[in-house]
Amino acid sequence: MSDSTPATIEDVARIAEVSIATVSRAIHNPEKVAKSTRLKVNQAIAITGYTTNAMARSLRLGRSNMILVVAPDIGDPNFSSILVGLENEARSHGYGVLIGHTQNDAQRALEYLKFLNSNQAAGLILFTGILPFGHDTMTARLPPSVGIFEPVFNGGIPYVGVDDMEGARKVVDLLIAEGHRKIAFIGDSRTRLAYKRRRAGYDAGLDAAGVPAELRLVQEGDGTLESGRAAVERLFVRDTLPTAFMCVNDQTALGVMIGLKARGYDIPGDFSVTGFDDVPQATFMTPALTTIRQPRTSIGKHAMALLLDLLSSRQPAETEILLRPDLVVRNSVSVPSARWLAR
Amino acid sequence: MSDSTPATIEDVARIAEVSIATVSRAIHNPEKVAKSTRLKVNQAIAITGYTTNAMARSLRLGRSNMILVVAPDIGDPNFSSILVGLENEARSHGYGVLIGHTQNDAQRALEYLKFLNSNQAAGLILFTGILPFGHDTMTARLPPSVGIFEPVFNGGIPYVGVDDMEGARKVVDLLIAEGHRKIAFIGDSRTRLAYKRRRAGYDAGLDAAGVPAELRLVQEGDGTLESGRAAVERLFVRDTLPTAFMCVNDQTALGVMIGLKARGYDIPGDFSVTGFDDVPQATFMTPALTTIRQPRTSIGKHAMALLLDLLSSRQPAETEILLRPDLVVRNSVSVPSARWLAR
DNA sequence: GCACATGATGTAAACCTTTACATCGAGAGT
DNA sequence: ACTCTCGATGTAAAGGTTTACATCATGTGC
Structure with a gap:
């Protein structure tokens, strides 16, 4: 009972006075065993405190109950809320979540590939920004996978993201409604899908x-704070000023705000600024940033659900799930300044 | 070669013209096999692309290569940087990191216990704030474990944390150096070790x-933003005002700042405020918060290293590792306002 | 030349499950 | 009463690995 080694299915079988096959069935296919037997087995399980040895089960079944989640950087604060969604959904279906991050390092990516090849994960969740492994021969060996934010391998892998276009539309519409017409778009790389x-x-x-x-007015950059600040400078030099800056993400927006404040302007008095993503810091910026919220936990949940579907049915399933993003209005937007309208 | 099913040790053995035992030895105890044989085996491995099936190995060995990390809330942004440290250290020793969070829910905690019992994790990392499982019978079955931030089971489990006393000391010393003498301490629960x-x-x-x-002046609360604000109110009502507020954590500090600003005061002009933890938002508060940085990634790294030690040697090892926290000076502290000194 | 130690390799059991197939017994249909 | 069907259960193989033990060849000391 309080043995040092955990109970095995044989211990249960002996106590319940049935064969191990019956015990296994009583656990995983209860409908296949007589009610009275089921009862005996359950009692024996309670007595021994038996839990199925996952290793043996996985070995026999040829697939584990782990899902590997690989991101470029698990230290990213945006990652954690997605992880919550992933974990909850997985757990409630009996799967565990294994995490890893590549730090954009090929060597590390390779290690994860080995992990997958050694059968330790039944499925894979891939975050944007990773070209995970060689992309060539390896692809064939990848387990069922789901991408997050963007498609992987040109759509070869289904993904869950957010409707960026709709989100952006909500932002412009707000700006237009406030009376802006000359609105700059501060983007990152033109090649990125987002x-x-x-x-x-x-x-x-x-x-x-x-x-x-x-x-x-469209500016491009690399999505960093610095690139936001730089965009402001370029616009000032060329003396073509908008009344509002719509930024491709929150980092860029922060850079824009810093650039504007450095030149002595007030936000949103002189200029309106918007972001995209709603990073945790957005609330704490001054002014608090009006932006688009990524439904992160929900993204995680949907991605895992999709993967679990894939795992059970092998159906092609949907190849793209786009969630509806919400506008969160804070204090970085107001009507265009009279100062510029006059010109 | 590009087979559908992954290569097994037998495939390798056949090609290398040796027995499977030799292959196994060549991989895990290279010194036990002749150089020439080792060479043949390595070639065969390269040809087949063989990787050891982790399930089978774990089953045979009776222990897995996974470490389970359980936190109350993996969505907490502070969690992610610790995770980075944990993951890096684990990975570089061939271990994988499994994550879970209890959300302070007993039901979920129990599920993780089952996980452990089913041999899926060789070790356990426990975050503060979890009374993980029944604490009673279960304790015996727990695999080697390490706590983070605070001791678990009254020190029954070693842990790695930060030297809170030294950190606090650095803060007071700064405040004293600036000229403050009347310094309030805004705490959370008196029962918490921190x-x-x-x-x-x-x-x-x-x-x-x-x-x-x-x-x-010492105030207590529950460590939330709201409790910081409430503490300010109490101090004002009693009309016993300090010149500086030293807070037990950053959340509380933010609450204090909000309370102070609501009453029209300037920070740090009228009052100085300090935090503890250096949460990601601290930089973005207005003014940016002077606080104590938790060396989070390093904590994770040390915790995992300690656990790995435990796993290999079974030595008792150190029971407490305290890391040195750093003061990060930003803009929320200055000399005491003449306004109050006058009184 | 013989006994023996040594080092390299092979054989086979064990780890714990799941499940195809075989067996058994009982009730139904004739 | 005999056969058939069907539901419940048992038997045994298979999944891929590690390792104690056995075997074998080679070289050493006498």
Whole structure:
């Protein structure tokens, strides 16, 4: 009972006076065993404190009950809320969550590949920004996988993300409603899918409002705080100033705010600024940033649910799930300053 | 070669023209096999792309290569940097990191216990704030474990944390150096170890500076933002105002700042405020918060290293590792306002 | 040349499950 | 009463590894 080694299925079988096969069935296919037997088995389980040895089970079944989650950086504060969604969903289906991060290092990525090859994970969750492993021969060996935020391998792997275009649209619409017409878009790299989609939302909103192309100021960068600040400088030098800065993400927005404040301007008095993502710091910026919230926990939950589907049915399933992002209005937007309108 | 099912040790043995035992030895005890044989085996491994099936290995060995990390809330942004340290250290020793969070829910805690019992984890990392499982019978079955931040089971489990007393001491010393004497300590629960230790640092610093007991204002709360704000109100009502607020953590400090600002005061002009922990938001508060940085990644690294030690040697090892915390000076502290000194 | 130690390798059991297949008994249909 | 069907249970193989023990060859000391 309080043995040093954990009870095995044989211990249970002996006590319940049945064969080990019956015990196994009583646990995993209860409908296949007579009610009275089931009862005896359950009692024996209670007595011994038996739990199925997951290693043996996985070995026999040829698949584990672990899902590997690989991100470029698990230290990213945005990662953790997604992880919550992933973990909850996995756990409630009897799966465990294994985590790893590549730090964009090929060597590390390789180690994870080995992990997968050694059968330790039944499925894989891939975060954006990783070209995980060689992409070539390896692909064939990848277990069922789901991407987060962006498609992987050109859509070969289904993914869960957010409707960037709709989010961007909500932002422009707010800006337009406040009276802005000359709105700059501060983006990151033109090659990123998120950029393209958010930009598309920006254009669509401006089209709808009848804002002509010459009022659309688009800057590119690399998505960092610094690149936001730099964009402001460029705009000032060229003396083509918008009344609002719509940024591709919160980092960039913070950079823009810092650049603007360094030049002595007030936000949102002189300029309105918006972000995208709603990072945890957004509330604490001064002014608090108006931005688009990524439903992170929900993304995690949906991604894991999708993966679990894949695992059980092998159906192709949906190849893209886009969640609806919400606008969160804080204090970085107001009506355009009279100062600029006058010009 | 590019088979559908992964290569097994038998495939390797056949190609290398040796027995499977030799292959196993060549991999895990290379010194026990002749150089020439080792070479043949390595070639065969390269040809087949063989990786040891971790399930089978764990089953045979009776222990897995996973470490379970359980926290009350993995969504906590402070958690992620610790995780980085944990993961890096584990990975570089061939271990994987499994995560789970209890959300302070007994039901969930129990599920993790089952996980452990089913041999899926060789070791356990426990975060503060969890009474993990029944604490009674279960304790016996727990694998080697290490706590983070605080001891678990009254020191039955070694832990790694931060030297709270030293950290607090650094804060008081700074405040004293700036000229403050009437310094309030805004704590959380008196029962928490961190409270006791930080409080001890506060007292020690004040003793050293010769500040009499009647100038020491101590408030208690629950460590939330709201409780910080409430403490300010109480102090104002009683009209016993300090010139500086030393808070037990950053949340409380933020609450204090909000309370002070609501009453129209300037920080640090009228009052100085300090925190403890250096949460990611601390930089973004206005003013940016002067606080104590928890060396989080390092804590994770040390905790995992300690656990790995435990796993291999079974030695009792050290029962407590305290890391040195650093003071990070930002903008929430200055000299005491003349306004109050006058009184 | 013989007994023996030594080092390299092979054989087979064990780790704990799950499940295809075999067996058994009982009730149904004739 | 005989056969058939069907539901409940048992038997045994298989999954991939590690390792105690056995075996074998080679070289050493006498």
